[in-house]
Amino acid sequence: xxxxxxxxxxxLDLVFHALSDATRRGMVERxxxxxxxxxxxxxxxxxxxxxxxxxxAVLEASxxxxxxxxxxxxxxxxDERALSAAEDWINERKRLWAGRLDRLxxxxxxxxxxxxxxxxxx
Amino acid sequence: xxxxxxxxxxxLDLVFHALSDATRRGMVERxxxxxxxxxxxxxxxxxxxxxxxxxxAVLEASxxxxxxxxxxxxxxxxDERALSAAEDWINERKRLWAGRLDRLxxxxxxxxxxxxxxxxxx
DNA sequence: TAATTACTTAGGTCTTCACTTAAGTAATGA
DNA sequence: TCATTACTTAAGTGAAGACCTAAGTAATTA
Numbered sequence: 001x002x003x004x005x006x007x008x009x010x011x012l013d014l015v016f017h018a019l020s021d022a023t024r025r026g027m028v029e030r031x032x033x034x035x036x037x038x039x040x041x042x043x044x045x046x047x048x049x050x051x052x053x054x055x056x057a058v059l060e061a062s063x064x065x066x067x068x069x070x071x072x073x074x075x076x077x078x079d080e081r082a083l084s085a086a087e088d089w090i091n092e093r094k095r096l097w098a099g100r101l102d103r104l105x106x107x108x109x110x111x112x113x114x115x116x117x118x119x120x121x122x
Numbered sequence: 123x124x125x126x127x128x129x130x131x132x133x134l135d136l137v138f139h140a141l142s143d144a145t146r147r148g149m150v151e152r153x154x155x156x157x158x159x160x161x162x163x164x165x166x167x168x169x170x171x172x173x174x175x176x177x178x179a180v181l182e183a184s185x186x187x188x189x190x191x192x193x194x195x196x197x198x199x200x201d202e203r204a205l206s207a208a209e210d211w212i213n214e215r216k217r218l219w220a221g222r223l224d225r226l227x228x229x230x231x232x233x234x235x236x237x238x239x240x241x242x243x244x
Numbered sequence: 245t246a247a248t249t250a251c252t253t254a255g256g257t258c259t260t261c262a263c264t265t266a267a268g269t270a271a272t273g274a
Numbered sequence: 275t276c277a278t279t280a281c282t283t284a285a286g287t288g289a290a291g292a293c294c295t296a297a298g299t300a301a302t303t304a
Contacts, residue, residue, distance in 0.1 A: 012141070012142075012144075012147065013142055013143065013144060016138050016139075016141040016142035017138075017139070017142035019134075019138040019208075019211075020134075020135055020138035020139035020142055021135065021261095021262085022134075022135060023262090025134065025211070028215055029215065029218075032215040032216075032218040032219040032222070033218055033222060034222045037280080037281095038280075038281065039279090039280065039281080047262095047263075047264095048263075048264065048265080049280085049281070049282095050263085050264080050265090050281095050282080050283085050284095051262070051263050051264075053281075053282075054261090054262075054263080055262085058261095069281090071270090071271055071272080071280090072269095072270065072271045072272075072279070072280045072281065073271090073279095073280065073281085074280080074281070078215075078219055080215075080216055080219050083212050083215060083216055083219075084216070086141075086208075086212060087209060087212045087213070087216075089141075089147070090205050090208060090209045090212075091209070093150055093151065093154040093200075093202075093205060094154075094202055094205055094206070094209075096151075096154040096155055097154040097200055097202050097205075100154070100155060100156050143291095143292085145292090159250080159251095160250075160251065161249090161250065161251080169292095169293075169294095170293075170294060170295080171250085171251070171252095172251095172252080172253085172254095172293085172294080172295090173292070173293055173294075175251075175252075176291090176292075176293080177292085180291095191251090193250090193300090193301055193302075194249070194250045194251065194299095194300065194301045194302075195249095195250065195251085195301090196250080196251070
């Protein structure tokens with residue numbers, strides 16, 4: 001239906017959805033300072049461990065975070081590529097928006113004409 | 123609890139949530155090329171008009187889009203500031219992630235020690 | 245003035261989300 | 275070996291999302 005253009009697997013839907021929750025953004029903030037275990041990640045939040053692990057699953061599904069387990073400890077780290085994919089999409093929109101001025105004059109004359117018809121009835 | 127830092131009212135939750143849906147991103151793509159009416163915005167999607175208007179409401183709540191009505195036509199336009207707020211947050215995480223190397227050596231020695239204990243039992 | 249157009253409003257449904265508690269299980273430490 | 279620690283799994287709940295149809299309303303056009 002629509003072009004997706006995800007750079008390497010994780011669609012933008014998942015990345016933006018992952019970032020739409022403050023808890024998950026908090027986790028990304030923490031991980032952007034360096035890797036952490038699940039318990040370390042959970043510590044700042046007043047929430048059950050399973051809840052934190054569910055957030056983590058969302059982050060992993062989006063590609064923002066990866067993790068592996070050594071012994072009984074799962075260590076999580078950020079993968080900045082998913083973040084870049086989101087940023088790239090945003091930048092492309094801003095770039096097009098910056099070029100929109102080409103069409104602004106055209107739009108304004110339409111608006112003006114419409115307004116005139118609306119207020120003065122020709 | 124967490125610092126929000128939204129530039130002018132719309133929290134990042136709303137911006138990222140708005141961008142997490144392909145239909146809404148499609149609308150933003152369209153609007154980044156210039157303003158459009160509700161019907162113009164709805165045209166590419168196989169969806170009822172009310173559904174489109176609900177997506178629009180989400181976009182407006184996030185600050186990504188503004189609209190005003192002249193006569194019976196509502197014209198929508200993008201507000202790039204909300205997009206910049208999202209981009210800023212992403213950039214800050216990437217910046218910190220880039221600086222994380224300071225802590226990498228430290229982390230690796232911990233990992234190494236843990237692995238040794240795990241596989242060889244001291 | 246009557247039809248058409250461009251939305252709006254008001255329900256309703258089915259799914260996904262963000263949690264919870266209660267049990268697990270598998271590694272470690274004493 | 276036995277308790278602890280560090281998660282995991284399972285099941286459930288209440289709220290939010292993403293649609294829909296049907297029925298307005300207000301502005302234009304014929």
